[in-house]
Amino acid sequence: MNIYQLAIRPLLLNLTKKNPEWAHTTTVRSLNWLSSKSLLNKPLRQSLCLDDARLEQNLFGLRFPNPVGLAAGFDKDGVATPIWGSLGFGFAEVGTVTFHAQPGNPRPRLFRLELDNAALNRMGFNNLGAADMAARLKDLQHSIPIGINLGKSKVTPLEEAAKDYLDSFRLLKNCGDYFVVNVSSPNTPGLRSLQDASMLGAILELLQQENDSHKPIFVKIAPDLEWEAIADIITLAKTYQLAGIIATNTTIRRDNLKTQVIEQTGKSPTEEAGGISGAPVRDRSTEIIRYIYRQTQGQIPIIGVGGIFTEEDAWEKITAGANLIQVYTGWIYEGPWMVRRILQGLLGKLEENGLNSISEAVGLEVALLPPKSTPHAISRQSQETQWLPNSGGL
Numbered sequence: 001m002n003i004y005q006l007a008i009r010p011l012l013l014n015l016t017k018k019n020p021e022w023a024h025t026t027t028v029r030s031l032n033w034l035s036s037k038s039l040l041n042k043p044l045r046q047s048l049c050l051d052d053a054r055l056e057q058n059l060f061g062l063r064f065p066n067p068v069g070l071a072a073g074f075d076k077d078g079v080a081t082p083i084w085g086s087l088g089f090g091f092a093e094v095g096t097v098t099f100h101a102q103p104g105n106p107r108p109r110l111f112r113l114e115l116d117n118a119a120l121n122r123m124g125f126n127n128l129g130a131a132d133m134a135a136r137l138k139d140l141q142h143s144i145p146i147g148i149n150l151g152k153s154k155v156t157p158l159e160e161a162a163k164d165y166l167d168s169f170r171l172l173k174n175c176g177d178y179f180v181v182n183v184s185s186p187n188t189p190g191l192r193s194l195q196d197a198s199m200l201g202a203i204l205e206l207l208q209q210e211n212d213s214h215k216p217i218f219v220k221i222a223p224d225l226e227w228e229a230i231a232d233i234i235t236l237a238k239t240y241q242l243a244g245i246i247a248t249n250t251t252i253r254r255d256n257l258k259t260q261v262i263e264q265t266g267k268s269p270t271e272e273a274g275g276i277s278g279a280p281v282r283d284r285s286t287e288i289i290r291y292i293y294r295q296t297q298g299q300i301p302i303i304g305v306g307g308i309f310t311e312e313d314a315w316e317k318i319t320a321g322a323n324l325i326q327v328y329t330g331w332i333y334e335g336p337w338m339v340r341r342i343l344q345g346l347l348g349k350l351e352e353n354g355l356n357s358i359s360e361a362v363g364l365e366v367a368l369l370p371p372k373s374t375p376h377a378i379s380r381q382s383q384e385t386q387w388l389p390n391s392g393g394l
């Protein structure tokens, strides 16, 4: 255990228990301030970063110094982009940004489920809008790839979703290294219905027409999709020449949670709307990564995200087929040294397995297993009626 885990984390968790969103906003503001004082970057970098050629990869035309990225939702407005590389990340995804600025859902909307190493959020894409982000990122140079995660504005009807994504992409297409079509947040009404092949196809068609400089475009999917729906998305990824798939967003499932009551509201997690992140989503997201890797014979890059806290979790996702991984909830719980610890652990795993680079580990475990039949589909009815409390209210 390091000093952060022994002393600072318990203190921070206690101080911020009642209002984790305040803790989050303060962290992002502080990081923004640190970004502006570039003098602080060097010492920070030395203690938090791990540079090793074995961790580097060149994927979809971009160089990733290591495979651990910051997941979307932490830096929603891209206010701290210069600092993420100095904190050890190999890439960072900003957003979700929407074309129209919007306040998100009423507070409280972010809860820690400490017993479960999890969080429950229903932020609802609070952000300053695509034009604001474009103005901020326009002339910035970054040491690591920066992805921009796009969502649908709440005021835009679902039928006009494709145009809404296009309007954001037009403003931002020269500001990011890769782009993500986020159709998987549970906190914007109807958003996940855009994962249906026809709706998603319409969005991807428009974006690729506009994509004159051939920026890599990803789709980020929900862990609660049926296998057939994931297979449809794989087909779309091929049709529209996507760079890859990000698996996964938060889950609307509530099974096997230890937390009985959320302190801030006095209600159980089953009574609170929103998506669960962290340990409870880990296995399902790994299962989906493995499925996509198998179905595509490893031909479509995968960014794996969901419940990564340790090097074991990271190794599991990479050997299941993820070329890159992202962290959010784990980073909150484990603190800023987590990235370096994971990278150190991954180097150890490479040595144990006699591998020379992280790219050799991608899909290793899948290649070694005999092919399995497609798991049974999860019934759509059980997803909608059992796992999504208060869904109508969001």
Ligand SMILES: Cc1cc2nc3c(=O)[nH]c(=O)nc-3n(C[C@H](O)[C@H](O)[C@H](O)COP(=O)(O)O)c2cc1C
Pocket (backbone or CB within 6 Å): 071, 072, 073, 074, 076, 095, 096, 110, 119, 121, 123, 125, 149, 182, 185, 220, 248, 249, 250, 276, 277, 278, 279, 281, 305, 306, 307, 308, 326, 327, 328, 329, 330
């Ligand atoms: C507070 C919070 C806000 C999030 N906001 C977004 C978002 O705006 N866009 C998005 O694509 N994912 C968002 N996510 C999902 C994460 O990017 C990630 O997919 C998910 O949390 C699983 O990873 P984790 O278990 O490491 O947290 C959010 C997650 C949390 C906890």
